[in-house]
Amino acid sequence: MKLIVLGASGTWPNPGSATSGYLVQHDGFNLWVDAGTGTLANLQRHIDLADIHGIVISHEHPDHFVDLYPCFYARHYGEIGTPDLPVFVPTDFTQKLADVVSVDSQVVMRRAFAFTEVAPGESFEVGPFRVKTEPMAHLGIPALGFRMNADGAVFAYTGDTGPTHRIGEIARDANLFLTEATWQDRDDLLPFHLSSRQAAIQAREAGVGRLVLTHIWPTLDKEVSRGQAAEEYIGPIDLATEGASFEVAE
Numbered sequence: 001m002k003l004i005v006l007g008a009s010g011t012w013p014n015p016g017s018a019t020s021g022y023l024v025q026h027d028g029f030n031l032w033v034d035a036g037t038g039t040l041a042n043l044q045r046h047i048d049l050a051d052i053h054g055i056v057i058s059h060e061h062p063d064h065f066v067d068l069y070p071c072f073y074a075r076h077y078g079e080i081g082t083p084d085l086p087v088f089v090p091t092d093f094t095q096k097l098a099d100v101v102s103v104d105s106q107v108v109m110r111r112a113f114a115f116t117e118v119a120p121g122e123s124f125e126v127g128p129f130r131v132k133t134e135p136m137a138h139l140g141i142p143a144l145g146f147r148m149n150a151d152g153a154v155f156a157y158t159g160d161t162g163p164t165h166r167i168g169e170i171a172r173d174a175n176l177f178l179t180e181a182t183w184q185d186r187d188d189l190l191p192f193h194l195s196s197r198q199a200a201i202q203a204r205e206a207g208v209g210r211l212v213l214t215h216i217w218p219t220l221d222k223e224v225s226r227g228q229a230a231e232e233y234i235g236p237i238d239l240a241t242e243g244a245s246f247e248v249a250e
Contacts, residue, residue, distance in 0.1 A: 001024065001025070001148075001150050001151075001153045001155060001222065001247070001248035002024070002025045002026070002143075002245060002246070002247055002248065003022060003023070003024055003176060003178065003212075003245065003248055004022065004023040004024075004025070004046055004243070004244070004245045004249065005022055005153060005214070005240045005241060005242055005243065005244045005245070005247045006018060006021035006022055006023055006032075006038075006039040006042040006242065007019050007020055007021040007022075007036050007037070007038055007042060007167055007242060008214040008215065008216070008239075008240035008242065009125060009215075009216075009218050009240060010063075010130070010180070010182050010193075010215040010216055010218060011063050011215075011217070011218065012037075012063070012084070012216045012218055012220050013037055013038055013218070016069060016242075017038070017139055017218075017242055018036060018037055018038025018039045018041075018042055018130065018242060019036030019037045019038065019039070019063035019064070020034040020036040020039070020040070020058075020063055020064045020122065020160075020214070020215060021033070021034045021035055021036045021038075021039025021040075021043070021049070021064075021067065021071060021095070021161075022157070022178070022206050023036060023046055024129070024131065024152075024155060024248075025204060025206075026128045026150040026151070027127075027128045027148045027150070027151075029053050029054070029127035029128050029129070030047050030051055030052055030054075031053065031054045031055070031126060031127060031129060032054070032055045032056070032225070033055075033056045033058075033069040033146070034056070034057060034058055034064045034159070035055065035064065035065050035066070035068045035071065036062075036063045036064050036065070036066065036067060037062075037067065038067070039067050040070050040074075040139075041065040041069055042242055042243070043169055044244070047242055049071070049074050049075065049080045049081055050075075050080050050081035050082075050160050050216065050235035051081075052071070052081065052085060053085075053086075053126075053127055053139050054086040054087070054088070054126040054231075055068070055071075055085065055086070055087045055088070055113075056088045056131070056146065057087070057088065057089045057090070057093070057126060058090075058105060058136075058144050058145070058146070058157070058159030058160065059090055059136075059138060059141055059143035059144065059159055060089075060093050060096060060097075060141060060142070061141075061160065061248060063158070064159070065089075065097070068087070068097065068102065068113075068135040069082075069100070071103070071104075071189065072084070072101075072109055072112050072113065072172060075110050076111065076112040076186065076211075082112040083111050083112055084111070084112075084113075085113050085114060086113075086114050086126055087113040087114065087115050087116070088115075088116050088118050088119065088124060088126065088131075089115060089117055089118065090117070090118060090120075090141075090142035090143065090144055091117050091119045091120075091142045092117070092142065093116055093117065093142070094115045094227065095169040097109075097126045098110075099141050099159070101152060116128075118133055118134075118144060119133075120134060120135030120142060120143075121131055121133060121134060121135060121150050122142055124154070128150045128151070129148045129149070129150050130148070130149045131147070131149075132146070132147040132149075132170065133145065133146055133147075133150060133170075134147070134166040134170050135164075135166055135170045136158060136159055136160065136161035136164060136166060136167070137162040137163065137164040137166075137191065137192065138159070138160045138161050138162065138193075139159050139192045142168050142216070142233050143159055143160060143161060144159055145157065145158045145159055145161060145166065145167065145169075145170045146159070146170060147169070147170040147171075147174065149178050152250050153175050153249050153250055154173065154174045154175050154176075154248070155174065155175065155178070155248045156170045156171040156174035156176070156179075156206075156208070157170075157177075157178045157179075157192075158170070158171075158178070158179045158180050158199075158240045159180070160182075160192070160193065160215065160237075161192070161193070162179050162190070162191040162192045162193055162194065163191065163194065163198055163202075165208055166183045166203060167179070167206070168202065168206050170193060171202060171203065172206050172207065173206070173207050173208070174198055174209065175208075175209045175210065175248050175249060175250060176208070176209065176210045176212060176246055176248045176250060177202075177208035177209075177210065178183065178207065178212045178214055178240065179194065179199040179202065179203065179211070179212070179213065179214065180194055180199065180215035181194055181195065181196035181198075181199040181213040181214065181215065181225055181229065182194060182195070182215055182216065182217050183195035183196070183198075183217065184195060184196060184217075184220055184224055184225055184228060186195075193215075195228070196213055196216070196225035196226070196228045196229040197228045197229060197231065197232055199211070199229060200228070200229035200230070200231070200232035200233035200237070201232045201233070202237070203229075203232075203233045204232055204233045204234075208235070208236065209236075210235060210236045210237075210238065210246070211228065211229065211233055211235060211236065211237045211238070212237075212238045212239070212240050212241075213225055213229060213237065213238070213239055213240060214240035218220070220250055222239045223239075225239070226239055
């Protein structure tokens with residue numbers, strides 16, 4: 001399994017960056033995980049639009065899904081790729097997504113995308129991936145954390161969340177743990193995001209093999225985030241940056 005970072009900026013992008021989005025690959029299957037601003041453009045540095053085989057969205061905040069719209073336009077109106085692309089979204093999100101476009105586009109969006117709504121705690125399969133979800137703590141909306149298993153390799157991703165014991169459920173013994181790390185020690189630690197230290201504590205307690213920090217607030221020094229995380233977790237720590245790739249292996 002391979003993870004490629006398409007975007008990692010928290011909430012808004014800095015110049016040349018993108019918000020949350022990742023490409024997870026295994027056995028020739030391309031899974032786009034979160035579709036934040038700028039990630040569709042970056043995805044095309046690695047694969048063609050026609051070669052997206054599935055999409056997974058963690059929650060309904062724009063910095064995690066807005067590039068679904070240009071993807072829809074390209075695949076339907078541009079006739080790039082086949083219809084019925086599997087798209088997994090949280091509960092009650094499909095209609096909210098459709099409400100932004102015209103009535104005609106709402107109809108054909110459901111031809112371009114084969115939506116499956118996933119309640120927190122449910123599992124599903126897409127391509128070679130077996131995916132277990134857990135509810136994350138993020139402003140009272142359905143927010144999914146993912147534990148993805150393919151041929152024994154385990155990739156865990158929090159999406160956006162504050163502290164919750166559910167993080168341990170997705171991250172337990174994961175080979176690679178991609179976690180939001182919005183805040184640093186000096187910030188007011190609001191309960192709907194993690195600091196890098198809190199993320200590292202979760203990684204240590206879950207026994208993960210590698211920690212990758214993402215969704216860091218755009219005005220913060222990422223190396224400070226890495227340093228604060230390193231005080232809690234002694235394994236390898238990486239910063240998610242656009243274009244970075246990681247092998248997820250047992």
